[in-house]
Amino acid sequence: MIRIFYLIFINLVLHSELILEITESANQPVKIAVLQKNDSSFKGQEIVNIISNDLKRTGEFEVLGLDQLLSIPLNESEVIQRDWLLLDVDSIIFIETKETDNSLDINYSIFNVSYNDTEDKRKVLGLPDSIRQSSHYVSDGIYEFFFGIKGISATKLMYVTKNSDIYRLMVSDADGFNEQVLLKSNKSIISPAWSSDAKDIAYVSFENNRAQVFIQNLESGNRELILSSSSSVSSPAWSPNKKFLALTSTMDGNSEIYLIELKTKKISRLTENSSIDTEPAWSTDGRKIIFTSDRAGSPQIYEIDIRTKIKRRLTTEGNYNARASYLNKNEIVFVHRGTENFNIAKLNLKTRNLEVLTSTQNDESPCIAPNGNVIIYATKDGSLSYLAGVNISSKVKFRLPALYGELKEPAWSPFLR
Amino acid sequence: MKNILISLFSILFIFACSSVETVDVQETKTVDLTSSESDSGSPMSELDIGEPHTKVFFDYDDDTLREDALSDLLAISRLMKEDSRYTLLVEGHADERGTREYNLALSERRASAVEDFLVSSGVSSFNIEVVGYGEEKPVDAASNQTAWAKNRRAELYFIK
Numbered sequence: 001m002i003r004i005f006y007l008i009f010i011n012l013v014l015h016s017e018l019i020l021e022i023t024e025s026a027n028q029p030v031k032i033a034v035l036q037k038n039d040s041s042f043k044g045q046e047i048v049n050i051i052s053n054d055l056k057r058t059g060e061f062e063v064l065g066l067d068q069l070l071s072i073p074l075n076e077s078e079v080i081q082r083d084w085l086l087l088d089v090d091s092i093i094f095i096e097t098k099e100t101d102n103s104l105d106i107n108y109s110i111f112n113v114s115y116n117d118t119e120d121k122r123k124v125l126g127l128p129d130s131i132r133q134s135s136h137y138v139s140d141g142i143y144e145f146f147f148g149i150k151g152i153s154a155t156k157l158m159y160v161t162k163n164s165d166i167y168r169l170m171v172s173d174a175d176g177f178n179e180q181v182l183l184k185s186n187k188s189i190i191s192p193a194w195s196s197d198a199k200d201i202a203y204v205s206f207e208n209n210r211a212q213v214f215i216q217n218l219e220s221g222n223r224e225l226i227l228s229s230s231s232s233v234s235s236p237a238w239s240p241n242k243k244f245l246a247l248t249s250t251m252d253g254n255s256e257i258y259l260i261e262l263k264t265k266k267i268s269r270l271t272e273n274s275s276i277d278t279e280p281a282w283s284t285d286g287r288k289i290i291f292t293s294d295r296a297g298s299p300q301i302y303e304i305d306i307r308t309k310i311k312r313r314l315t316t317e318g319n320y321n322a323r324a325s326y327l328n329k330n331e332i333v334f335v336h337r338g339t340e341n342f343n344i345a346k347l348n349l350k351t352r353n354l355e356v357l358t359s360t361q362n363d364e365s366p367c368i369a370p371n372g373n374v375i376i377y378a379t380k381d382g383s384l385s386y387l388a389g390v391n392i393s394s395k396v397k398f399r400l401p402a403l404y405g406e407l408k409e410p411a412w413s414p415f416l417r
Numbered sequence: 418m419k420n421i422l423i424s425l426f427s428i429l430f431i432f433a434c435s436s437v438e439t440v441d442v443q444e445t446k447t448v449d450l451t452s453s454e455s456d457s458g459s460p461m462s463e464l465d466i467g468e469p470h471t472k473v474f475f476d477y478d479d480d481t482l483r484e485d486a487l488s489d490l491l492a493i494s495r496l497m498k499e500d501s502r503y504t505l506l507v508e509g510h511a512d513e514r515g516t517r518e519y520n521l522a523l524s525e526r527r528a529s530a531v532e533d534f535l536v537s538s539g540v541s542s543f544n545i546e547v548v549g550y551g552e553e554k555p556v557d558a559a560s561n562q563t564a565w566a567k568n569r570r571a572e573l574y575f576i577k
Contacts, residue, residue, distance in 0.1 A: 123437045137438050171445060185450040188553035190517050207450050210548045211521055221446030232525055232549055235518045248518065255522035276522040292519055298478065299519055320478070323516040335516050342514060362560060364516050380513070383558040409517070417438070
């Protein structure tokens with residue numbers, strides 16, 4: 001049994017493609033140190049390193065290295081407050097690892113330097129071979145403690161790579177580790193989408209020389225062609241309850257949005273218009289869908305109530321607004337062209353305030369992290385696309401350059417717990 | 418074996434409370450369509466259709482046929498009306514600007530614009546097949562006006 005475990009996990013640790021570079025840090029990052037508590041072990045240090053890297057990757061923490069410290073306490077009682085005040089450190093994170101044959105638990109406490117006291121204590125239960133994932137949960141707990149928003153280190157990213165005309169649909173941990181190939185093809189793969197329970201995915205594959213939508217189970221690799229049609233089928237989006245897939249098809253002669261009930265395969269048409277209607281995305285309550293339509297001459301974002309079929313136009317500013325998703329009840333994120341460049345923008349539906357979030361040029365495919373606070377999108381440098389991102393509350397900007405070939409079509413997993 | 422693994426996970430993860438979290442790890446499988454054992458099995462999948470017979474070009478975010486395309490299309494129309502055995506494949510394409518899915522729809526409309534023109538000139542729609550590739554198959558991968566103009570196109574192939 002143990003041996004089987006090892007095999008599975010060794011296979012998961014592949015070379016990572018996603019190396020994150022912070023291009024704009026937070027104005028005032030939280031200064032912390034992450035230390036092993038009571039004991040110093042190789043495994044403990046590995047955990048401390050994973051957590052430190054997770055926190056650095058947010059761009060919202062400044063994590064001091066051991067060589068920058070004036071003293072290294074083994075636990076809270078050994079903290080010499082003056083040393084830490086001098087360094088202007090906000091908090092010390094103590095990490096204690098407890099390992100048995102079949103468990104690896106991490107206790108962590110957050111010690112506030114100015115109060116000279118422990119502010120919070122938490123615990124993550126894991127398996128000996130889930131070090132990385134357990135550490136990410138610790139990072140997310142620490143992040144949530146400081147910012148009141150759930151952390152996203154323990155989530156996954158799906159994306160498409162292209163190297164010498166081979167397309168790969170990949171999934172990896174949010175930090176780029178455990179990269180795995182879901183689909184390898186000679187033809188383009190676009191629009192990957194996660195189901196709400198992160199067990200299945202949907203995507204568009206051109207493997208049969210036209211756009212077709214497939215559903216694939218992550219664990220078994222089993223695939224199902226959704227809607228066998230001689231027309232193109234694309235832009236899949238799972239309903240929050242996983243019962244429906246919204247998609248676009250030209251089966252009635254023009255690009256329209258349909259809902260397909262996955263169990264019965266019953267199809268209902270949502271839009272009826274001679275213009276392009278595409279890129280459906282669900283509201284979190286599953287009652288509304290936003291989509292792109294050029295019915296007014298240029299692509300703009302519209303919203304439809306699924307039950308009443310009442311539509312309203314949401315975007316008015318700019319001559320190109322497309323591929324929208326709900327950030328929350330009142331805000332949407334989409335590709336926006338003001339005058340020249342295509343950027344990612346956010347629109348508040350109540351105040352009508354439009355905020356352009358990115359400063360790169362050919363931005364597309366924005367996806368929102370499950371905490372609703374980070375957006376990753378694809379952009380281009382010359383002819384090669386790579387991924388970049390922006391943190392909405394802290395304004396931290398980062399990029400994930402492709403080590404080789406191209407990186408595109410990112411899709412952020414839901415929370416995996 | 419999988420069931421035993423799953424139950425082991427569940428046993429270990431049963432202790433959740435507000436300050437304690439448990440960890441789940443998921444495994445995945447690879448589907449490889451590039452190998453010979455590929456199950457995609459479509460008759461079209463490896464069709465080599467050579468170079469396009471004709472290309473027509475479009476303006477930015479537009480699916481209207483330009484005047485410079487009409488003489489080529491009329492020649493094709495004459496050919497197809499003379500010999501009804503001809504079947505035409507019209508592939509629509511878009512430049513890289515804007516979103517992939519919108520471009521897919523736009524490219525299919527471009528291909529349909531060619532089809533509509535030919536049908537209105539008397540060609541049977543049964544002899545025309547239309548497909549959109551969006552921005553997925555650029556002829557020029559550069560990011561400038563010249564490349565974009567080349568990529569906003571419909572390619573016409575005689576496939577029979």
